[in-house]
Amino acid sequence: MSLERLIRIDETRLEVPAGYKQGMLVKGVIYVDRTLEKELEPSAIEQVANVAALPGIVKASIAMPDIHTGYGFTIGGVAAFDLQDGIISPGGVGYDIN
Amino acid sequence: MKQDVLPRMRDLVEVLYREIPSGVGSKGKIRLGPEDERKVLLRGAQWAVENGYGNAADLDHIESYGRIDGADPSLISSKAYERGRAQQGTLGSGNHFLEIQYVDEIYDAGAANSLGIYEGQVTVMIHTGSRGFGHQVCTDFLEVMERAARKYRITLFDKELACAPVSSPEAQDYLAAMRAAANYAWANRQCIMHWTREALLRELGTSPRELGLELIYDVAHNIAKIEEHTVNGKKKKLVVHRKGATRAFPPGHPELPAAYRELGQPVLIPGDMGRASYLLLGTQKAMDETFGSTCHGAGRVMSRHQAIRRAKGRAIWREMADKGIIVRSAGRETLAEEMSEAYKDISDVVDVVHRAGISKKVARLRPMGVVKG
Amino acid sequence: MIKQFELLDVFGDAGIRVFGKDLPELFANAGVGMFSLITELRSVAETRHITVTAQSETLEGLFIAWLNELIFHFDTYGFVGRRISVTELTDSRCSATVFGEDFDPGKHEQGLLVKAATYHRLLLQERDGHWEAEVIFDI
Numbered sequence: 001m002s003l004e005r006l007i008r009i010d011e012t013r014l015e016v017p018a019g020y021k022q023g024m025l026v027k028g029v030i031y032v033d034r035t036l037e038k039e040l041e042p043s044a045i046e047q048v049a050n051v052a053a054l055p056g057i058v059k060a061s062i063a064m065p066d067i068h069t070g071y072g073f074t075i076g077g078v079a080a081f082d083l084q085d086g087i088i089s090p091g092g093v094g095y096d097i098n
Numbered sequence: 099m100k101q102d103v104l105p106r107m108r109d110l111v112e113v114l115y116r117e118i119p120s121g122v123g124s125k126g127k128i129r130l131g132p133e134d135e136r137k138v139l140l141r142g143a144q145w146a147v148e149n150g151y152g153n154a155a156d157l158d159h160i161e162s163y164g165r166i167d168g169a170d171p172s173l174i175s176s177k178a179y180e181r182g183r184a185q186q187g188t189l190g191s192g193n194h195f196l197e198i199q200y201v202d203e204i205y206d207a208g209a210a211n212s213l214g215i216y217e218g219q220v221t222v223m224i225h226t227g228s229r230g231f232g233h234q235v236c237t238d239f240l241e242v243m244e245r246a247a248r249k250y251r252i253t254l255f256d257k258e259l260a261c262a263p264v265s266s267p268e269a270q271d272y273l274a275a276m277r278a279a280a281n282y283a284w285a286n287r288q289c290i291m292h293w294t295r296e297a298l299l300r301e302l303g304t305s306p307r308e309l310g311l312e313l314i315y316d317v318a319h320n321i322a323k324i325e326e327h328t329v330n331g332k333k334k335k336l337v338v339h340r341k342g343a344t345r346a347f348p349p350g351h352p353e354l355p356a357a358y359r360e361l362g363q364p365v366l367i368p369g370d371m372g373r374a375s376y377l378l379l380g381t382q383k384a385m386d387e388t389f390g391s392t393c394h395g396a397g398r399v400m401s402r403h404q405a406i407r408r409a410k411g412r413a414i415w416r417e418m419a420d421k422g423i424i425v426r427s428a429g430r431e432t433l434a435e436e437m438s439e440a441y442k443d444i445s446d447v448v449d450v451v452h453r454a455g456i457s458k459k460v461a462r463l464r465p466m467g468v469v470k471g
Numbered sequence: 472m473i474k475q476f477e478l479l480d481v482f483g484d485a486g487i488r489v490f491g492k493d494l495p496e497l498f499a500n501a502g503v504g505m506f507s508l509i510t511e512l513r514s515v516a517e518t519r520h521i522t523v524t525a526q527s528e529t530l531e532g533l534f535i536a537w538l539n540e541l542i543f544h545f546d547t548y549g550f551v552g553r554r555i556s557v558t559e560l561t562d563s564r565c566s567a568t569v570f571g572e573d574f575d576p577g578k579h580e581q582g583l584l585v586k587a588a589t590y591h592r593l594l595l596q597e598r599d600g601h602w603e604a605e606v607i608f609d610i
Contacts, residue, residue: 012454023253031393033450039399039442050255056264058329058336062388064343065450066397066442071591071609072258075342078391080327081264083335087252088269089261090239090276092339094320095587095609097232097276098283122509122574122581181547191584192610230546233586233609237539240590241532257590402583402610403480429581471584 006045008034016048016061023053028061036065047074054079056086070094100200100218103302104422104466110198110301111424111467117297118196118290120189120471121428128187128289135179138186139171142281143316146288151187152295152313156288158355160316161345161363164284166323170274175238178275182231182282187289191429191471193395193436194226195368196294198467199375205459209379212361213314215461222298222311223375223463224290225368227320228283235279239272264337273322273337280321287316314377315364319344319394327389338389346380346392346457365457369396369444371425371436371470372418375463376448383455392457393448396441402431409434418468427470436470476504479605485583486592486607495557497602498534498565502541502555505588506571508608509545510579515553517570524566531595534604537565538588542608546586549574583610 004019009029014037016028028048032040044067051073052061058080067076072091081087103110119126130138138145143164147154157164189196201219204210215221228235246262246269247254254260262268295311302309322339329336347354347363354363363380373396384390400408414433418425427433445462452459479486487504491497506512521544525537544550552571559566587609594605 012450023255029387031388031450031454031456033446033453036442036446036450047256050259053253053255054259054261055252058334059389062391064388064391064393065447066342066393066395068397070341071589072256072260073339073341076393076397077341078338078343078388080336080338080389083264083324083337086264086337087261088264088273088322088337089259089339090236090243090272091258091260092341093236093276093322094341095233095236096227096320097235097279098227098318098321121576122584177543177547181543184547191581230586233546234543237587241527241536244532245528257593401480402485403478428576429583431582 016045016052018052021049021053024049026052026057026060028052028063030063030067031065032067040067041069043069044074047072048077051077051079054081054087054089056082056084058082100220100466103198103220106301107198107424107467110298111426111469113297113301114196114294115426115469117293118189118469119187120469121191126184126187130183130186132179135182136171138285139169139174139278139281141165142284143288146285146292151289151292156313158357159313160284161318164288164316166277166280168274169277169281171278173271173275174278175234178231178234178238181234182229185229185231186282186286188229188286189226189290189469189471190229191432194471195371196290196469197223197375197465199223199463199465201461202374202464203462205461209361209460213364213460215377221463222294223366223368224287224294226286226290228279229286231282232279235275239275242268243272276322280318283318284316315366317344317366325389327385336389340391342394343391344394345390346378346384347390348380348382348385365392367393367395367444367448370438370441371465371468372421372423372438373444376444376459377461377463378448378451378457378459381455381457384457388456392451396444396447398440399442400440402435405437405440406431406434408439409437423465423468425468425470429471432470475500479607481607484607484610486605489604489606491602494602495560497604498537498560499555499557499567501534501538501604501606502552502569505538505541505585505608506552508583508585510551510574510582512553514579515551516572517554518572520568520570521550522566522568524564526564528563530562531590531593533563533565534595534606535588535590535593538606541569542585542587551579585610
């Protein structure tokens with residue numbers, strides 16, 4: 001179960017607070033309005049939070065309005081990592097490279 | 099113009115279906131020898147142009163000019179080589195497509211004008227990637243990364259988040275192999291675009307100048323790249339992962355070609371086969387908020403199964419034809435799986451990124467003819 | 472006869488639930504189940520066979536590697552199997568003979584172009600003396 005609830009930042013953005021799940025290093029930001037929010041899969045939100053817990057993630061684990069559950073990382077996801085203490089993951093790119 | 103090709107749509111779709119290998123078990127027209135394949139991996143769309151598939155001018159309108167540096171073919175498994183040999187220049191299956199579309203609405207007249215886009219204009223959109231080659235690279239490296247994550251003691255919530263520190267040999271090897279797959283994908287779309295041009299020239303009996311089928315932009319949406327971004331007021335190099343997300347660089351970005359430097363990067367958002375696709379531009383706000391990224395497509399709302407059940411007893415191709423869209427597909431269930439209802443409405447998705455300011459709408463494109471795998 | 476496998480209704484991609492009285496049977500049924508997503512197996516003849524070997528450090532890893540090996544043979548050479556005989560199965564290695572033929576668009580109906588077996592929601596367990604697995608494929 002999530003510890004904290006999602007917060008609506010503005011009409012197009014939803015925040016997954018860093019306290020949503022233990023281990024998150026940064027917050028998550030999902031670009032959805034109130035209509036698309038209704039279609040958000042719980043498993044996709046969980047994946048946004050999981051990515052926010054990866055070492056060296058910068059600023060936020062971001063998801064676009066076409067977000068849906070993927071393998072490890074959501075589809076519709078953007079995650080940037082520091083070159084010194086960050087990571088690289090094939091799951092963050094997906095199978096169909098490019 | 100739309101009205102010039104509409105009466106011929108059935109023939110055009112048929113010709114493209116024949117000319118562009120697609121679907122299960124399709125063999126490409128290109129047979130790569132080991133040395134050619136190595137060149138594809140190193141040179142991407144540039145390899146394609148050097149081998150007669152398209153024009154040098156196309157390259158300016160491709161992300162990373164169709165070729166990302168740092169690819170290392172020696173890190174590619176013999177399986178990936180083998181799998182990629184016959185699949186260069188093939189469309190694939192599932193949500194991959196080739197569409198003949200028309201510009202149905204313009205949202206930004208100035209930008210559209212600069213891009214040479216006008217209402218009623220005919221466009222072609224190609225959606226495919228690195229095919230079996232990229233899948234094999236991903237499969238190979240998920241194994242490597244799973245071991246690496248244990249080795250470097252990285253705690254993971256999920257096995258598929260397997261990863262390694264940026265500077266580790268495992269991560270650097272993956273990056274170099276992924277770049278090879280990215281180049282494979284750029285070459286793939288370049289070849290398909292070239293054959294599309296040739297087929298349309300022949301079918302419409304016109305000249306390249308008259309046809310005017312020029313590449314607007316080719317952009318990736320499953321890739322990791324090292325880019326410079328501003329974090330807390332400081333410029334910093336980061337490795338940006340985009341999975342089902344599209345680069346959307348703003349006006350003035352040094353990576354953009356001269357032609358788009360003032361405009362911002364064109365972004366293509368393919369929708370489902372019955373509704374629409376969009377042409378957008380990258381913005382500064384994307385740079386500030388999302389590491390220069392935006393959405394990539396519609397996203398499913400129904401599983402393949404559900405879609406097939408929902409389509410039972412219906413002829414999806416006929417429903418599409420009634421809407422004025424000619425579709426052709428090899429797959430038994432492809433059209434059912436890919437029907438509009440199975441996807442979110444692309445307009446809702448694009449509206450959010452537009453309103454959020456992380457890209458801006460330029461034009462909406464409606465499908466007239468669809469080739470599916 | 473007990474059921475070999477059934478289709479899972481999963482979001483986006485495709486998956487199967489597989490049954491087997493022991494691990495070799497589970498692996499064989501999983502392979503046949505995967506091929507059944509690609510085409511109607513009744514139309515596949517046993518005109519040739521291939522030998523397939525997979526290796527990994529864990530049982531789950533081996534199960535995925537095995538299926539990916541079959542996918543490799545399909546996607547690279549067009550081979551579709553309809554019957555599988557597992558000849559060797561240890562904790563880290565699986566060898567099998569797969570009987571089938573090359574995919575022919577003129578003869579075989581085109582189902583899904585299966586591209587990879589994934590770890591996503593992977594389930595592999597022994598229950599009441601039988602083995603059961605769930606696996607999702609990238610399409």
